[in-house]
Amino acid sequence: MTVRERLKDKKKVIVKVGSSSLTYEETGEINYFRLERLIREITDLKNMGKDVILVTSGAIAVGTKTMNLPSRPNCLEEKQAVAAVGQANLMMIYQKIFSEYNQNVAQILITKNLIDQPVRRQNAQNTLNALLKMGAIPIVNENDTVATEEIVYGDNDTLSAIVSKLVRADLLILLSDIDGLYEEDPRKNNDAKLITEVSEITDDVQHMAGGAGSVVGTGGMATKIAAAKIATSNGIDMVIANASVDNVIEKIVYGEQVGTLFIAK
Numbered sequence: 001m002t003v004r005e006r007l008k009d010k011k012k013v014i015v016k017v018g019s020s021s022l023t024y025e026e027t028g029e030i031n032y033f034r035l036e037r038l039i040r041e042i043t044d045l046k047n048m049g050k051d052v053i054l055v056t057s058g059a060i061a062v063g064t065k066t067m068n069l070p071s072r073p074n075c076l077e078e079k080q081a082v083a084a085v086g087q088a089n090l091m092m093i094y095q096k097i098f099s100e101y102n103q104n105v106a107q108i109l110i111t112k113n114l115i116d117q118p119v120r121r122q123n124a125q126n127t128l129n130a131l132l133k134m135g136a137i138p139i140v141n142e143n144d145t146v147a148t149e150e151i152v153y154g155d156n157d158t159l160s161a162i163v164s165k166l167v168r169a170d171l172l173i174l175l176s177d178i179d180g181l182y183e184e185d186p187r188k189n190n191d192a193k194l195i196t197e198v199s200e201i202t203d204d205v206q207h208m209a210g211g212a213g214s215v216v217g218t219g220g221m222a223t224k225i226a227a228a229k230i231a232t233s234n235g236i237d238m239v240i241a242n243a244s245v246d247n248v249i250e251k252i253v254y255g256e257q258v259g260t261l262f263i264a265k
């Protein structure tokens with residue numbers, strides 16, 4: 001069995017979607033085509049008998065539009081404020097569309113540092129496991145009101161790896177606006193080549209990863225590599241793929257060669 005083929009047997013799957021995949025780069029408005037396809041694919045994973053958790057960014061991007069601001073705010077408290085508006089909006093949209101597919105969703109707002117706090121960690125773990133047992137789809141984001149560190153570094157990628165570790169997931173999928181890890185940021189070098197498989201996160205791999213590529217994205221490839229380190233060292237395979245590829249999630253869980261696969265240790 002090839003490493004890709006073993007992705008067919010994954011039972012607990014975490015899907016993380018970045019702000020750049022949920023909004024149009026030109027206007028900052030919500031990309032409903034993308035969102036609807038994502039929701040349909042996640043529902044299908046559940047229908048296949050898998051447990052799924054969605055980690056979503058986009059609160060700041062959506063809140064910026066809702067409040068009619070010309071651009072993403074620079075100051076921290078304004079970012080937190082628009083995140084609070086955008087988070088409510090995002091959940092309303094997720095709930096509406098998921099309900100069309102008869103799915104119940106739950107909002108989970110957590111912070112990365114919960115990993116160092118045994119009681120909070122246990123509570124988060126219990127809640128997530130109970131939701132999966134009930135058949136609901138947990139939708140996770142950072143609690144931007146209390147966790148300023150995350151907004152500054154924009155690190156929902158690491159958060160999704162922490163969630164994967166927390167629930168002992170089998171597979172983490174990071175959906176972005178890029179096909180995967182390239183030898184160099186393709187926005188800077190058109191000729192950069194896509195890497196399809198990474199079995200060891202060496203210094204060379206880390207040096208390939210640059211920052212965010214769009215105005216709404218934060219963290220770029222660097223935080224995705226940080227996520228891959230957490231996931232793979234905890235026995236979780238991770239794939240970075242482009243959210244704009246048709247049926248991208250289905251392709252990944254059927255073992256097709258899409259994106260970059262980081263192989264679990």
Ligand SMILES: Nc1ncnc2c1ncn2[C@@H]1O[C@H](COP(=O)(O)OP(=O)(O)O)[C@@H](O)[C@H]1O
Nearest residue numbers: 018019020176182184185210213217218220221
């Ligand atoms: N080596 C690399 N390979 C691919 N993308 C890279 C690389 N280095 C930097 N990037 C940038 O990372 C971006 C994706 O990260 P980010 O903007 O944070 O998106 P998201 O909102 O999906 O988290 C890409 O658009 C790309 O410009």
Ligand SMILES: N[C@@H](CCC(=O)OP(=O)(O)O)C(=O)O
Nearest residue numbers: 019057058059060154156218
């Ligand atoms: N909690 C923030 C997360 C920001 C963030 O990590 O963004 P991204 O790089 O698009 O995953 C939000 O929802 O806007």
